[in-house]
Amino acid sequence: MGRRLRFRTAGVWWVLLGVLVPRGATADEPSATGAAETEPAATGAAATTVPAAESPDAGAAGAGSGKGLGPLEYAPEPRGGNLGAPRAAIPETRMGMGLHWVMGGESTSGGDVARHDLAWLVVGQLELFEWLEVGLELELLQHHEVYYPQPSPVADEESDEFGFLAPRIKAAFLTGDVITLAAGVGLMLPTAGGRDALPLGIDPGFHFQARPIEMLSINFSLPFVLRFDVPDAGDTVKSFFIDPTVGVAVMPVDFIGGFVDAQLAVWLNPDPGAKHLRLVNLVLGVRSRPLPWMMVELGAIVPVAGDIYDKLADFGLGFRIAATPDLV
Secondary structure, rough: OOOOOOOOHHHHHHHHHOOOOOOOOOOOOOOOOOOEEEEEEOOOOEEEEEEEEHOOOOOOOOOOOOOOOOOOOOOOOOOOOOOOOOOOOOOOOOOEEEEEEEEEEEOOOOOEEEEEEEEEEEEEEEEEOOOEEEEEEEEEEEEEEEOOOOOOOOOOOEEEEEOEEEEEEEEEEEEEEOOOEEEOOOOEOOOOOOOOEEEEEEEEEEEEEEEEEEEEEEEEEEEEEEEEEEEEEOOOOOEEEEEOOEEEEEEEEOEEEEEEEEEEEEEEOOOOOOOOEEEEEEEEEEEEEEOOEEEEEEEEEEEEEEEOEEEOOOOEEEEEEEOOOOOO
């Protein structure tokens, strides 16, 4: 059976520019939510109608298959508006919250220094037209603490702040039985307090998913992060990153599955003395769908290389729980 690919290139770029262009339906292409299809009736029995949504082939050529098989959607480091996080290529309605925690430390002549960073995130996103996703991410809490060996002339650090607000949009412009390619962007707004500079950021990126078999996906994300810290006086500090992630997700049954992601953070314009390769993370986790409309994910974040490895990042965890209702 031949596989269909559908391109929505022009519409996607207009959407990402802020102009919504509805996709027209062709006369010879059935809708993924068509009214009904009929089964041949047994002799002497009335024909039975089967809703298209219950058909085994329903949504096979669209973005419906492969939902829940994306990466763990957390950036290499917490407390940055989750900019640079890998994203699932397939649009999906999701409403939930999660925790992103990373610990680190280093040995000094006076003893060990311990660091902890935590972000509490709330996310809401809505799938529209099967190819468009609009959403909002909010860091309700940014927690940061550093403990120095005592006695020490440097005081311990501890702060709890309201985090960043980031509206997002994503559109899948190439979909098929096996592959989905999407483009998306998020805008980090300067809502975090207690800072010496006004932070702004944006992370345009491409997201790809291949599904060689129904229960397995290969994921690749390529986000670019552009961050600007605008002080009250002086020059704006510009930081540019590229955060590619590649991984595999498997879901043999709805109740349990897993994922493995390799995640990089590359600093394109590092500060003097810093390296371009900031961090390399290996993320291993499990996900479960205990209810048809719920997804739970837990991932271990294991830094393995980079400029801040073993100083600011030794180990971390990512947890997320979300409702995934089919609203539209």
